[in-house]
Amino acid sequence: MSYATLIRQIEVGEGLGFVDARALGAALLDGGVPELETAAFLVAFNQHDPGLDAWLGLHAALAERLPDFAAPSGPFRTVVLPTYHGVRAHPHLTPLLALLLKRFGIPVLIHGVFEGGGGTAAAYVLRELGIMPCSTTAQVNAHLQEEGIAFAPVALLSPGLAALLALRARLGVDGWVTRLAMLADVLGEHSVRVTPVASGAEIAPTREVLEALGGHALLLQGCEGEAFADPLQRPEMVLMQDGQWQPMYGAQTTASVLENLPEMDARATGAWTAQVMRDHLSLPLPIRNQLAVCLYAAGYTEDLNQARAITAINGFGLGVRALSLRERVGERGA
Structure with missing residues (x-):
């Protein structure tokens, strides 16, 4: 060669x-x-x-070089959230999205880098929330099965990919290596890959690749390239299932005004995220919308309208009651 x-x-x-x-x-x-x-x-x-x-x-x-991560057994697909950029102008809400999905019983695998390239990395916020990186494949699989959430650093996915990403940072270019990491199919068929792109220009070629690969994937222009929707202005979201694309939400034409978002540093974001989960505070509309799409894609509901209804109040309301009902049914059957 x-x-x-x-x-x-x-x-x-x-x-x-x-x-x-x-x-x-x-x-x-x-x-x-x-x-x-x-x-x-x-x-x-x-x-x-x-x-x-x-x-x-x-x-x-x-x-061919990915480890043998295993999606947990159960009725729902595992949602996979890549995090390879870091954010500078927004609080990092990938951990919030992950915890919301976990609250509904959806397993979540986060994979990515430890550092935010001068911004806030998801890893920083996850640490504030007590979610530490796994060091072995067995640990990832155990955390997914037993706790419903795991964070796999990129070096565990592929040392070679981690080395390329490190060289990317030295060169100051952020292109195909990051896109390749975002496209990684780490869990196979029993998963939904949330696939963010950093700019609108990347949507068409990324969509073409995902369509050729098949499986289940949610494609959106992520907030600063990360896997969560901009909390101030929802991007377009499209879902691929078995090679077929479905439009989920159109892009917001005007930005929302939110007063309760935290400061952008990891400690403040972690504390706010914990409070949101504890007190069921209202979620930004784009995050609620993305949560609804993920619930539908993971198989929690039969269609998007049901998922919208579950998350319509604040992202928790009906969903929490539905989950509690499932738990009570399970207790009666035990």
């Missing part, structure tokens, strides 16, 4: 075929490409989309 030839091929806009991209992805993830050429690939991919076949090849290379 000639790295120089592949780099030139990408730079002139020819893209890569599946076989070449898979082989290149394997070499990059296994640390088999010299650092100078690796940096050149990062820059080239950041400037030129390599095409659908290339994305599928890179995804295949990563999939």
Whole structure:
């Protein structure tokens, strides 16, 4: 494999075929490409989309190197939340979305980086909430099964991917490596991948890749590229199930005015998140909407309208009562 030839091929806009991209992805993830050429690939991919076949090849290379995470047994799909950016202008609400889903009995796997690139990382807020990163695959599986939530750092998913992300930070480019991490199918069929993109320009190519991969995925322009909806202005949300796309919510045309959001630092966000969960405070509308889509996608309800009804009051109200009813039925049957 000639790295120089592949780099030139990408730079002139020819893209890569599946076989070449898979082989290149394997070499990059296994640390088999010299650092100078690796940096050149990062820059080239950041400037030129390599095409659908290339994305599928890179995804295949990563999939072959992922650990054996196992979705918990049960009636609901596990929701997978990637976190690879950090936020600077908003409080980080990925942990809130995760805890809301857990409250409804939906297992949640969060995977991502420890640092926020100068902003607030989800890992910081998770730590404030007592959710620590797992260190082994067995620990991830045990936490999912027993606690309903787990945080897997990217180095546990793939040391090679973690190394590429570290080089990304050194180079100051944030392109295909992050997108590849967001697309990682870490749990397979019995899961729903929340797949955020950082800009509207990424929606169409990401949608094309997800459609080719199949499975279940929620695609949205995430808040600063993270997996939660902007709490001030809901983005468009579309859901893919078995290769078929369904529009869930349109984008808000005007921003909301919210007074109860916390400060952006991790400690304040963690304390506010804990209070929201404890006191059932009202949620920002975009977060309630995203929660409803995730409940439907995970199989908690038969359609989106039921999920909307459950979350209509404040994100908890009807859902908490429904969950309590299920618990009482279970107790009577025990």
